[in-house]
Amino acid sequence: MHAKDIMSTPAHTVRADAPVAAAVELLERQSITAAPVVDDRDVLVGLVTERDLLRQAAAGSDTAPGAALRRVRDVMSGLPVSAWPDADVSDLAAVMVRQDAHTIPVVEDHHVVGVVSRCDVLRTLLPTDAAAQREAQHRLDVYANGQRRWRVTVDSAVATVDGGFDDDTERVVVEALVRTAAGVTSVRATTP
Template sequence: MTNSRYTVADVMTTTVVTVTPDAGFKEIVAAMTQWQVAAVPVIEGEGRVVGVISEADLLAKEEFHRHRPGMIEQMRRLDDTAKAGSTHARELMTAPAVTVHADATLPQAARLMAGRRVKRLPVVDNRDVLKGIVSRADLLKVFLRSDDDLASEVRREVVDRLFPVSHHGVRVDVEDGVVTLSGTIRDSSLIPVAERLAHTVEGVVAVNCALTGP
């Protein structure tokens, strides 16, 4: 019922630090250090994302700097040992990159991050051209919405639509993101529906439902 869904476009960062496939190891480290980022998309041509380099991709070189892995360890950690000897982005990057589109919902982006075990996603268009980047911290921005903003949306998208006749008898209070619904409605069977829909409003932390029937 609620239709004001936040998407990746609402929370993503549009200024993105990137490198090209030919970027050298030191250039990559310098870019991450200068801009204080933990990962950079690798782009080619007009901005098409071909991979991502994270701090984890670079740490293998430090890990194996003085430690030469044995054959068993090499076989078990082929990717890491290969990256330890790499010097350019095309060899260091994780490819293909796990990406997301700007119109994806925040739960969709969160599930993708969790499922693929990544901390950030390059945001691309239908041609895989970079449009931004979204991190786990970005997905939490919706919880910074003001209580007044949340109360207005819960009333507009849940109470007014679900209870077109008795909505004036419903009170919506929000404190620190926790919504409290109280008052009397005509159809008590809709109480659990109201509670469930209030939970779906982006930025709501919890819902206390104190609605009663006639």
């Protein structure tokens, strides 16, 4: 699995020359803990995190004269660890641990195309039954052109597919789609 498979997109970015208040509003509105910072050409130049903003507030600089004029570039972290869309998820996990990174922007041609968080990586590498069930159900719904032809449940990594099949080929395809969902170790298909 690759960064492009798990990244949040579109990435919510903030401009380096935006007021600090714009970064706070973005993090709050999107319920995220960090946002890539871009220049006027949309090229990645930094990352602004809750920690950066709290550091500014704790230093009292938000009440100092001229605080309203502070820009994101004044408080952001420097150029962050970034990844390309085809980066392997296990490599991202290793980088996150080694660099203590919580958020990694995914960049293509210097432009941010997505963001991978620690939660995204955890869901992929250590999937729960609920996450495996959501992924498997989504795959089947897409395969059935948005229809809910089958219902998937996952318990202890074993997926059960309820619903009828047009033929044996369709059963094999459905079972393969479910079996390859992260967190599924085996599949049982039942028919009404």
